[in-house]
Amino acid sequence: SAVISQKPSRDICQRGTSLTIQCQVDSQVTMMFWYRQQPGQSLTLIATANQGSEATYESGFVIDKFPISRPNLTFSTLTVSNMSPEDSSIYLCSVRGLAGGRGETQYFGPGTRLLVL
Amino acid sequence: AQSVSQHNHHVILSEAASLELGCNYSYGGTVNLFWYVQYPGQHLQLLLKYFSGDPLVKGIKGFEAEFIKSKFSFNLRKPSVQWSDTAEYFCAVNVNTGNQFYFGTGTSLTVIP
Numbered sequence: 572s573a574v575i576s577q578k579p580s581r582d583i584c585q586r587g588t589s590l591t592i593q594c595q596v597d598s599q600v601t602m603m604f605w606y607r608q609q610p611g612q613s614l615t616l617i618a619t620a621n622q623g624s625e626a627t628y629e630s631g632f633v634i635d636k637f638p639i640s641r642p643n644l645t646f647s648t649l650t651v652s653n654m655s656p657e658d659s660s661i662y663l664c665s666v667r668g669l670a671g672g673r674g675e676t677q678y679f680g681p682g683t684r685l686l687v688l
Numbered sequence: 689a690q691s692v693s694q695h696n697h698h699v700i701l702s703e704a705a706s707l708e709l710g711c712n713y714s715y716g717g718t719v720n721l722f723w724y725v726q727y728p729g730q731h732l733q734l735l736l737k738y739f740s741g742d743p744l745v746k747g748i749k750g751f752e753a754e755f756i757k758s759k760f761s762f763n764l765r766k767p768s769v770q771w772s773d774t775a776e777y778f779c780a781v782n783v784n785t786g787n788q789f790y791f792g793t794g795t796s797l798t799v800i801p
Binding site for chain 2: 612613614615616629663665676677678679680681682
């Protein structure tokens with residue numbers, strides 16, 4: 572399995588500001604993903620972070636609001652831009668293992684708990 | 689769109705009671721099925737998974753799940769729960785042709801000592 576760390580673990584931010592969340596994996600992985608888990612709800616995929624190219628966003632999420640970087644196979648960042656209270660959520664980094672084949676398990680980071688005032 | 693349904697939102701059991709959490713999905717093709725658990729204050733951990741073969745899969749901590757293709761279900765079971773099983777449980781489905789995992793809304797389990 573992969574060990575995933577996220578920074579920061581939590582933050583309280585003012586509306587209109589931006590926060591960049593970092594995700595570090597202890598081994599090279601083929602796939603990295605960013606999820607959001609809003610209070611009382613399930614996980615929603617924001618985007619797939621592609622190494623060396625632009626991220627692939629899911630419906631309802633756009634690059635201007637959630638710019639993502641993935642400079643190598645072990646690191647990615649997610650920025651939550653121009654934040655509003657509706658962005659208060661837990662943001663989770665997730666990876667799929669080296670094989671990347673059918674049924675490969677996804678592993679999750681500890682999450683970043685964000686509160687926007 | 690694909691969907692994953694967890695019908696039990698909150699379950700409260702006494703220790704030693706049996707547990708069954710329902711999970712149904714909507715996709716008709718080949719799927720891979722997972723149950724994840726999130727203990728209080730901790731991050732998501734894999735409980736068990738089904739790729740192919742024996743439809744009854746066993747996971748950690750005495751949990752098991754049965755894949756019933758005709759019912760599009762993957763229910764989680766444990767014969768005797770413990771207080772330490774108090775957690776949020778998420779069912780997830782990965783469609784064979786894509787990368788995305790589709791998650792259910794989760795079931796909050798509280799086990800009373």
